[in-house]
Amino acid sequence: MKSQSIFITGTDTDVGKTYTTLVLASLLKHQGIHTGVFKPVQCGGDDAAFLKKHLELDDDLRTINPCFAREPLSPHLAFERQKTPVDLAAIDRAYEQLRDKYDVLLIEGAGGLMVPVNKDLMICDLIRRFQTDVVIVSRLGLGAINHSLLTINQVRQAGLKIRGLIFNQTEPGRRGIPEQTNPEAVAAYGQVKQLGTVPYLKDLKSTSIIKRCDGVIDTHLLLKSPSNPNTRRLTEWDKQYVWHPFTQMRDWLTDEPLIIDQARGSYLIDTDGRRYLDGVSSLWVNVHGHGKEHIDRAVKDQVDRLSHSTLLGLSNTPAVELAKKLIEIAPSGLSKVFYSDNGSSSVEIAIKMAYQYWQNIGQTQKTGIVHLANSYHGDTLGSVSVGGIDLFHKVYRNLIFPTIQIDFPDCYRLPEGKQYPDYAFEYVDRMEAYFRDHHQELAAMVIEPIVQGAAGMIIWPGGVLKRMEDICRRYDVLLIADEVATGFGRTGRMFACEHEEVSPDILCLAKGITGGYLPLAATLTSQRVYDGFVFDYADQKTFFHGHTYTGNPLCCAAAIASLEVFGKERVMAKLAPKIKYLSKHLQMFYNLDSVGDVRQLGMMAGIELVADRATREPYPWTEKIGVKICQEVRKHGVILRPLGNVIVIMPPLSITKAEIRTMLDATYKAIQAVVQGS
Numbered sequence: 009m010k011s012q013s014i015f016i017t018g019t020d021t022d023v024g025k026t027y028t029t030l031v032l033a034s035l036l037k038h039q040g041i042h043t044g045v046f047k048p049v050q051c052g053g054d055d056a057a058f059l060k061k062h063l064e065l066d067d068d069l070r071t072i073n074p075c076f077a078r079e080p081l082s083p084h085l086a087f088e089r090q091k092t093p094v095d096l097a098a099i100d101r102a103y104e105q106l107r108d109k110y111d112v113l114l115i116e117g118a119g120g121l122m123v124p125v126n127k128d129l130m131i132c133d134l135i136r137r138f139q140t141d142v143v144i145v146s147r148l149g150l151g152a153i154n155h156s157l158l159t160i161n162q163v164r165q166a167g168l169k170i171r172g173l174i175f176n177q178t179e180p181g182r183r184g185i186p187e188q189t190n191p192e193a194v195a196a197y198g199q200v201k202q203l204g205t206v207p208y209l210k211d212l213k214s215t216s217i218i219k220r221c222d223g224v225i226d227t228h229l230l231l232k233s234p235s236n237p238n239t240r241r242l243t244e245w246d247k248q249y250v251w252h253p254f255t256q257m258r259d260w261l262t263d264e265p266l267i268i269d270q271a272r273g274s275y276l277i278d279t280d281g282r283r284y285l286d287g288v289s290s291l292w293v294n295v296h297g298h299g300k301e302h303i304d305r306a307v308k309d310q311v312d313r314l315s316h317s318t319l320l321g322l323s324n325t326p327a328v329e330l331a332k333k334l335i336e337i338a339p340s341g342l343s344k345v346f347y348s349d350n351g352s353s354s355v356e357i358a359i360k361m362a363y364q365y366w367q368n369i370g371q372t373q374k375t376g377i378v379h380l381a382n383s384y385h386g387d388t389l390g391s392v393s394v395g396g397i398d399l400f401h402k403v404y405r406n407l408i409f410p411t412i413q414i415d416f417p418d419c420y421r422l423p424e425g426k427q428y429p430d431y432a433f434e435y436v437d438r439m440e441a442y443f444r445d446h447h448q449e450l451a452a453m454v455i456e457p458i459v460q461g462a463a464g465m466i467i468w469p470g471g472v473l474k475r476m477e478d479i480c481r482r483y484d485v486l487l488i489a490d491e492v493a494t495g496f497g498r499t500g501r502m503f504a505c506e507h508e509e510v511s512p513d514i515l516c517l518a519k520g521i522t523g524g525y526l527p528l529a530a531t532l533t534s535q536r537v538y539d540g541f542v543f544d545y546a547d548q549k550t551f552f553h554g555h556t557y558t559g560n561p562l563c564c565a566a567a568i569a570s571l572e573v574f575g576k577e578r579v580m581a582k583l584a585p586k587i588k589y590l591s592k593h594l595q596m597f598y599n600l601d602s603v604g605d606v607r608q609l610g611m612m613a614g615i616e617l618v619a620d621r622a623t624r625e626p627y628p629w630t631e632k633i634g635v636k637i638c639q640e641v642r643k644h645g646v647i648l649r650p651l652g653n654v655i656v657i658m659p660p661l662s663i664t665k666a667e668i669r670t671m672l673d674a675t676y677k678a679i680q681a682v683v684q685g686s
């Protein structure tokens with residue numbers, strides 16, 4: 009098991025490093041964490057023996073403190089005068105031994121960072137040798153700000169990371185103004201986290217330390233990696249066995265994974281009990297919040313009746329009931345439901361249907377599938393074929409089937425002199441010209457109506473979608489609307505097509521369909537498309553497609569329950585004020601120079617970061633600015649996931665205004681911190 013070591017250094021000598029180490033170790037032990045201490049170099053005094061005794065450690069004193077000099081002087085001098093050089097090999101051996109033994113090892117320095125150990129080595133070099141993060145101990149009182157900030161600067165200059173700063177009340181009595189205000193001032197000027205202030209302790213028995221310090225000192229902050237043994241085990245197994253999607257595993261292995269164990273409402277809760285606002289609805293799926301009683305109940309009840317039975321040759325109750333409900337709420341003109349279990353499949357099914365439809369009815373030359381630039385329809389090869397995002401799709405170029413990609417602008421970066429929305433319509437005009445010339449070879453066009461999500465929340469100007477529908481109608485090309493992301497209320501209407509009263513021939517649904525509970529997808533079709541498959545058995549015009557779990561009853565039960573919540577709780581009506589609120593507060597992001605554009609439709613929003621606002625020059629993707637911001641925002645208890653340089657905001661529809669505010673404030677601070685720091 010990999011343990012972690014933390015180096016405890018002081019802003020000066022006699023600031024109470026040893027007391028602080030004792031307090032931290034006592035608190036960690038109290039939480040069931042196997043904690044040891046290490047004092048590599050000691051000159052005079054009995055710090056190591058003191059810690060060994062109070063913490064009841066069974067290690068040899070020579071292991072806890074391998075290098076000892078009698079005189080209370082700076083180590084470089086004390087060891088020289090004693091004519092025993094500091095034995096680095098012994099330090100390394102002892103360190104390894106203790107590190108292997110304990111889950112957490114607290115290493116106490118001698119004096120401050122710039123104390124020479126010998127003529128080649130300072131304490132800060134020793135810290136680098138151990139490759140640990142640093143906790144700085146500072147004494148409360150006049151002078152603390154200066155001493156603390158000097159040390160903070162020095163730690164950073166040495167390329168070391170600060171876990172936090174801890175203050176020590178070294179004298180009894182009431183705290184005066186400096187004592188009361190030191191921590192806040194140092195946190196603000198030094199941009200470091202505060203672990204708390206150790207009160208003046210007369211009694212050093214562990215029970216009284218726990219009594220005085222538990223809850224006063226933040227040991228969560230102290231431990232970068234999880235303190236909970238269960239978390240540690242899961243972390244190790246995760247790294248050993250799990251391959252994460254869309255993830256460079258090399259980066260993953262160097263980070264501490266966040267392992268989610270529970271969720272309630274808008275919050276995810278990790279294995280250590282920390283709560284995080286779910287700012288992207290668990291990847292755009294959650295609708296009514298986590299642990300929604302009505303859906304929980306429906307799934308549990310369904311488990312008691314039937315968990316799975318096939319739709320190949322049989323039917324099942326929830327699948328039938330859900331199909332009826334979906335058709336009732338879907339845009340007009342749709343009358344049949346074909347189930348699958350993920351968004352990519354729902355699109356792939358739509359494409360196969362559209363293609364076979366024309367074959368079945370004898371228009372065999374209509375085979376072309378049109379899609380747009382910047383489109384994203386999923387990751388299976390069929391859905392990648394209609395994808396327009398180079399980063400995701402180009403490696404697979406030789407595996408995919410040929411399609412027709414129609415150019416479409418990204419709505420933010422327009423050429424000189426071009427204006428929105430006219431510019432977008434120039435593209436629609438070109439699309440129309442293409443259709444006029446080629447419609448006899450075109451089977452279908454697949455689009456993400458109004459919001460191209462994965463491309464970075466590109467939002468079309470009003471009227472574009474309607475024009476696209478008109479073009480498809482005029483030239484008899486089937487319109488496939490992929491509402492995998494936009495469906496189920498996300499844009500402020502149940503379906504994005506409703507904004508422009510568009511009736512696609514085929515509609516793809518997934519993500520939010522079960523309220524974010526279970527994997528389910530549906531491809532809805534018009535009667536006309538469906539009728540194109542209704543022939544004699546012998547004609548072999550059947551739709552030859554089906555997945556093993558098609559129409560799974562548990563998934564369908566969750567979806568029915570989710571739709572019931574929409575009705576019973578008037579979700580869409582209640583959404584309007586939240587959308588307004590979100591929109592109003594998103595404006596503050598324009599105060600940040602690094603924010604180029606803020607886009608929003610309903611509860612889907614994107615904040616695009618730019619290296620230069622005037623030229624709209626993007627951050628180089630290698631800078632991972634989005635990733636960094638989303639990592640930073642976690643520290644404020646919010647989970648987000650970026651799309652390149654775009655920070656996506658897509659909370660559950662059930663989020664409250666107060667939670668929206670919390671999420672946006674945290675995002676704002678995170679952008680500030682990362683951009684200032686870069």
Ligand SMILES: *Cc1c(COP(=O)(O)O)cnc(C)c1O
Nearest residue numbers: 350351352384385386490492493
């Ligand atoms: C997420 C998404 C998909 C793919 O859905 P999966 O369930 O991940 O396969 C397809 N289309 C759009 C628009 C999406 O946002």
